[in-house]
Amino acid sequence: MHTDTATLKDLVEVLNDGKKFYEEASHKVKRPELAQLFSRMATTKSAIADDLAGKIKSSGENAPKGGSFSGTLHKAYSDVRAKLSSSPDGEYVAQLEDFEDRIVHAFRDAAGSSKDADVRALANRYLPDVLRDHGEMSNLKQQMRTH
Numbered sequence: 001m002h003t004d005t006a007t008l009k010d011l012v013e014v015l016n017d018g019k020k021f022y023e024e025a026s027h028k029v030k031r032p033e034l035a036q037l038f039s040r041m042a043t044t045k046s047a048i049a050d051d052l053a054g055k056i057k058s059s060g061e062n063a064p065k066g067g068s069f070s071g072t073l074h075k076a077y078s079d080v081r082a083k084l085s086s087s088p089d090g091e092y093v094a095q096l097e098d099f100e101d102r103i104v105h106a107f108r109d110a111a112g113s114s115k116d117a118d119v120r121a122l123a124n125r126y127l128p129d130v131l132r133d134h135g136e137m138s139n140l141k142q143q144m145r146t147h
Contacts, residue, residue: 008056011049011107014102017102022038025038096137104130
């Protein structure tokens with residue numbers, strides 16, 4: 001069976017988008033604990049993307065090195081919102097949590113819809129990590145709203 005590299009490439013792109021967004025946000029937030037959290041999240045995204053990129057390369061294709069156009073637009077939109085916000089750190093958390101929704105959606109789609117059993121297995125292997133990161137950002141977003 002031919003590897004579903006299109007789905008893997010989509011996952012790598014969304015992870016690359018997330019990694020870049022977290023890295024850039026880690027340098028823009030004021031709270032050091034957020035900068036550390038965002039750096040850790042970027043590292044997680046990078047590790048998963050690297051593993052998936054290896055699978056793409058082993059299929060004889062090139063893995064995406066960057067992210068998607070929509071990811072770039074979302075990041076730019078988030079930067080503007082943070083600059084205009086009375087709580088830039090909270091705005092970055094909210095926007096990154098929204099981005100985590102996109103990552104969860106991509107992994108759930110791959111786990112449930114790919115016709116390639118290996119791709120489904122890879123998506124399912126990383127789904128707990130993706131859900132953990134989403135949950136952490138969702139909880140943080142809720143905490144920041146109540147303070």
